Amino acid sequence: MRRNLPPKPPAADASPTETHIWRTLKLLFPYLWQYRGRMLLALSCLVGAKLANVGVPLVFKKMIDGMTPGQQMLALPAGLLLLYGALRFSTSLFTEFREIFFARVTQQAVRRIALEVFRHLHALSLRFHLERQTGGVSRDIERGTRSISALISYTLYSILPTLVEVSLVLGILITKYDAVFALITAVSLTAYVVFTVAVSNWRIGIRRAMNDTDSAANTRAVDSLLNYETVKYFNNEEYEARRYDEQLRKWEDAATTSQVSLSWLNLGQQAIIATGVTAMMWRAASGVVEGTMSIGDLVLVNAFLIQLYVPLNFLGVVYREIRQALTDIERMFDLLTVNREVADAPDALSLPTGPLEVSFDTVAFAYDKERPILQDLSFTIAPGRTVAVVGHSGAGKSTLARLLYRFYDVGGGQLRIGGHDIRQLKQSSLRAAIGIVPQDTVLFNDTIGYNIRYGNPDASDAQVQEAARAAQLHEFIAQLPQGYEARVGERGLKLSGGEKQRVAIARALLKNPPILIFDEATSALDSQTEKAIQGSLENAARGRTTLVIAHRLSTIMDADEILVMDAGRIVERGKHAELLASEGAYAHMWLLQQEEESHA
Ligand SMILES: Nc1ncnc2c1ncn2[C@@H]1O[C@H](COP(=O)(O)OP(=O)(O)O)[C@@H](O)[C@H]1O
Numbered sequence: 145m146r147r148n149l150p151p152k153p154p155a156a157d158a159s160p161t162e163t164h165i166w167r168t169l170k171l172l173f174p175y176l177w178q179y180r181g182r183m184l185l186a187l188s189c190l191v192g193a194k195l196a197n198v199g200v201p202l203v204f205k206k207m208i209d210g211m212t213p214g215q216q217m218l219a220l221p222a223g224l225l226l227l228y229g230a231l232r233f234s235t236s237l238f239t240e241f242r243e244i245f246f247a248r249v250t251q252q253a254v255r256r257i258a259l260e261v262f263r264h265l266h267a268l269s270l271r272f273h274l275e276r277q278t279g280g281v282s283r284d285i286e287r288g289t290r291s292i293s294a295l296i297s298y299t300l301y302s303i304l305p306t307l308v309e310v311s312l313v314l315g316i317l318i319t320k321y322d323a324v325f326a327l328i329t330a331v332s333l334t335a336y337v338v339f340t341v342a343v344s345n346w347r348i349g350i351r352r353a354m355n356d357t358d359s360a361a362n363t364r365a366v367d368s369l370l371n372y373e374t375v376k377y378f379n380n381e382e383y384e385a386r387r388y389d390e391q392l393r394k395w396e397d398a399a400t401t402s403q404v405s406l407s408w409l410n411l412g413q414q415a416i417i418a419t420g421v422t423a424m425m426w427r428a429a430s431g432v433v434e435g436t437m438s439i440g441d442l443v444l445v446n447a448f449l450i451q452l453y454v455p456l457n458f459l460g461v462v463y464r465e466i467r468q469a470l471t472d473i474e475r476m477f478d479l480l481t482v483n484r485e486v487a488d489a490p491d492a493l494s495l496p497t498g499p500l501e502v503s504f505d506t507v508a509f510a511y512d513k514e515r516p517i518l519q520d521l522s523f524t525i526a527p528g529r530t531v532a533v534v535g536h537s538g539a540g541k542s543t544l545a546r547l548l549y550r551f552y553d554v555g556g557g558q559l560r561i562g563g564h565d566i567r568q569l570k571q572s573s574l575r576a577a578i579g580i581v582p583q584d585t586v587l588f589n590d591t592i593g594y595n596i597r598y599g600n601p602d603a604s605d606a607q608v609q610e611a612a613r614a615a616q617l618h619e620f621i622a623q624l625p626q627g628y629e630a631r632v633g634e635r636g637l638k639l640s641g642g643e644k645q646r647v648a649i650a651r652a653l654l655k656n657p658p659i660l661i662f663d664e665a666t667s668a669l670d671s672q673t674e675k676a677i678q679g680s681l682e683n684a685a686r687g688r689t690t691l692v693i694a695h696r697l698s699t700i701m702d703a704d705e706i707l708v709m710d711a712g713r714i715v716e717r718g719k720h721a722e723l724l725a726s727e728g729a730y731a732h733m734w735l736l737q738q739e740e741e742s743h744a
């Protein structure tokens with residue numbers, strides 16, 4: 145059954161097309177070209193090994209001719225015997241030296257490419273990462289890098305040596321004997337290769353069908369067993385077995401076809417070889433009978449043929465592996481061609497040091513075009529001042545922080561820092577200028593000290609402790625058996641929400657940036673700890689341009705301006721007292737919270 149292929153089949157074993165193969169090789173080439181010196185050495189070793197290999201039958205022929213009755217030798221052919229041994233050894237010597245020269249090239253290409261993909265993934269937008277599964281991406285990298293080694297070794301250790309050997313043998317046959325020998329060899333080799341590639345291409349489809357039916361059968365079995373109880377409730381064991389067997393029968397067909405096709409492949413290959421060898425030996429034997437060739441020549445031709453066909457036996461496997469490797473590498477390189485949604489302008493600027501003004505100028509933004517999130521949003525935070533934002537969950541408050549960090553570009557209007565549109569700034573400079581305590585904190589699976597120091601990897605132990613003190617975290621850490629060396633578990637799951645939040649506060653303080661964002665920075669804390677930290681946060685905010693996204697209004701009473709957001713728009717703005725006096729949404733929220741607190 146033929147299916148129409150979708151534009152880009154996502155299956156892992158999808159086969160690459162010719163243009164894709166060239167594109168992949170072109171991308172890979174620069175990494176290898178950097179080591180052209182070593183590559184040249186490795187290639188000379190390869191040629192050396194093959195020269196030695198081809199030399200063996202030549203020496204062997206000389207010895208045989210020397211010992212043929214009628215041309216009695218006077219002594220043992222000591223020189224030839226030693227040469228024979230030396231040539232055999234040089235084959236391995238050159239082969240191993242090729243490996244010695246080339247090992248680093250392959251591994252370093254793997255390293256560089258893996259690193260480049262990693263850097264690129266970090267440069268891609270948040271949007272990309274929210275949509276892709278990290279597990280899938282890392283599998284693509286892993287398979288891609290592994291395939292680079294496979295591709296290089298199959299090419300360098302299988303294809304190229306065979307090509308060199310074939311040309312050497314053809315050259316010797318042409319120069320030493322008549323061209324008919326070379327012709328027979330060339331024709332049978334070509335037939336062999338064409339046949340193998342054609343049959344292998346056909347078999348790739350068969351193998352894929354076999355793998356697909358295998359997974360399908362497996363999925364059915366697992367799903368059925370997971371529903372063990374349901375199957376019993378409805379007494380449907382027979383029904384389940386029948387459904388499973390349906391899939392198994394498909395698999396049986398596919399697996400049989402695969403097995404049979406392999407036998408046909410082998411048979412066809414051997415038939416071609418047998419025909420070629422017979423024709424050659426026929427020709428050589430006639431030569432001996434006619435007296436134009438010696439027994440040694442006969443042995444030589446036979447040895448060449450056997451030597452040539454041994455590596456060819458692997459051709460089917462090598463061909464399939466190379467195709468698979470190219471597919472995997474292509475998938476990895478595909479990641480590299482995902483465009484950066486947010487990229488530095490060529491003439492991007494760096495921010496000056498010192499306090500900076502932040503201003504949103506009629507900003508509009510949407511994650512998806514169909515659903516606008518922010519609309520016509522304007523406000524300015526003067527250098528060193530504090531603006532607070534309040535509003536319901538989903539109003540778009542955290543989105544303001546994501547835009548400031550330039551995880552996304554605004555859809556309309558402008559976002560300026562220090563008077564520059566942030567799209568004109570270097571992203572590294574922009575992000576260095578901002579410290580954030582995010583709404584949700586995820587920690588690295590390392591020690592608590594490491595996680596705090598992440599705010600400034602160069603900080604001294606004393607600075608780390610100072611930041612921890614300001615975040616009301618030092619005492620908690622001090623009573624841990626391992627102190628700052630205590631591990632926080634995956635994503636920081638061994639810490640409570642409030643402890644994680646205080647780690648986030650400590651590392652934002654340690655970063656010591658001119659702009660601070662607190663996104664509900666104390667929401668996970670009890671009100672007592674919150675009060676204790678509040679002082680530190682106010683201290684930290686002094687002299688810095690600060691955006692506070694608040695959940696508890698009592699924490700922002702002193703802000704220079706308070707914005708009330710609803711559905712992506714600013715619906716009220718002013719100082720605390722003004723907003724209370726105007727008796728709008730803010731005043732309402734304030735009353736509700738006061739009431740809650742008096743009941744608490
Ligand atoms: N990556 C995203 N893709 C699509 N929609 C998003 C994304 N992140 C947030 N949103 C939506 O944007 C709206 C505003 O989110 P956010 O700024 O986090 O609100 P909040 O005011 O609670 O901090 C929400 O309705 C949310 O569902």
Ligand SMILES: [Mg+2]
Binds near residue numbers: 541543
């Ligand atoms: Mg939020």
